[in-house]
Amino acid sequence: MPTHYQAASDPNHFAQRFGIAFNPNGAIVRPGEQGLFVRRPRADGPTTGSVVRYQIAPGRWGLIPLFSKDGLDANTFEARGESAASERNFYQPWKRGHRCVVLADSLFQAGESDGTTVRVSRVDGQPLALAGLWNGWRxxxxxxxxxxxLLTFALPGHPERRRTAILRDAWIDDWLQCPVEETAAYLRPYADDKLLRRALPADAAA
Incomplete structure (x- = not known):
């Protein structure tokens, strides 16, 4: 089962973390569908006269590279953190600092056994802050x-197994604001004792 997530549903999370007044719907989002991400405002976006630190943007989950002919590029739902800076599909948003955060109440991934799904959430009930890259395509x-x-990394000692990059709360602002050369420093394992992993039947999160 491909990775998918349930978007954050509490507006307080957007207000407290980003200073954004927003009423989310907590929808399940799958690859290829529309989701919401938080980023720094686009440099070429409209100006309102007030300083806006972050904004919410709607976008397709599946990054469309600048060179795309039809916007239907495959296998761009996840970017490998260790190689995205040099991969053709992702190096442009990486070098431009087009980083984003997706707030999710839970993340669903294929389990280690066939026919199982793992639901990942935080033990404290707070949303997961998933690290991502965004792009604008004409x-x-x-x-x-x-x-x-969404960015991923290989598990230490298990390069064949990958995890979606989850940011610690104290890293969210730095992730969105840091220089490009510091980007990779934030793609590290989240503390396992702060995550709740629950195995589900494969169709439980459909």
Whole structure:
């Protein structure tokens, strides 16, 4: 089962972490579907006269590279943290510092055994802050289509197994604001004792 997530449902999380007034719907989001991500405002976006530190943007989960012909590129839902800076699909948003955060109440991933799904959430009930990259692509019709990918890393000692990068609360602001050369420093394992991993039947999170 491909990774998917349940978006954060409490507006207080967006207000407290990012200073954004927003009413989320807590929807299940799967690869290829529309999700919401938090980023620094686009440099070419409209100005309002007030300083806005962060903004919420809607976008397709599955990053559309700048060179895409039709916006239907496959296998761009996840970006490998150790190689995204040099991969053709991801190096442009990486070098431009187009980082984002997806707040999720839970993350669903394939379990180690066939036919199982693992639901990942925080022990304290707070949302997961998933690290991502975003991009804006201009379609042949001139429409600007925004999209994002979630970053992953290999488990130490198990390079064949990958985990979605979850940011610690104290790292969220730094992740969005840090220089490009410091990006990889935040793609580290989240403390296992602060996460709740629950095995589910494969169709339980459908």
């Amino acid at each position: 379609s042949p019709s001139g429409e600007c289509v925004e999209s994002f990918a």
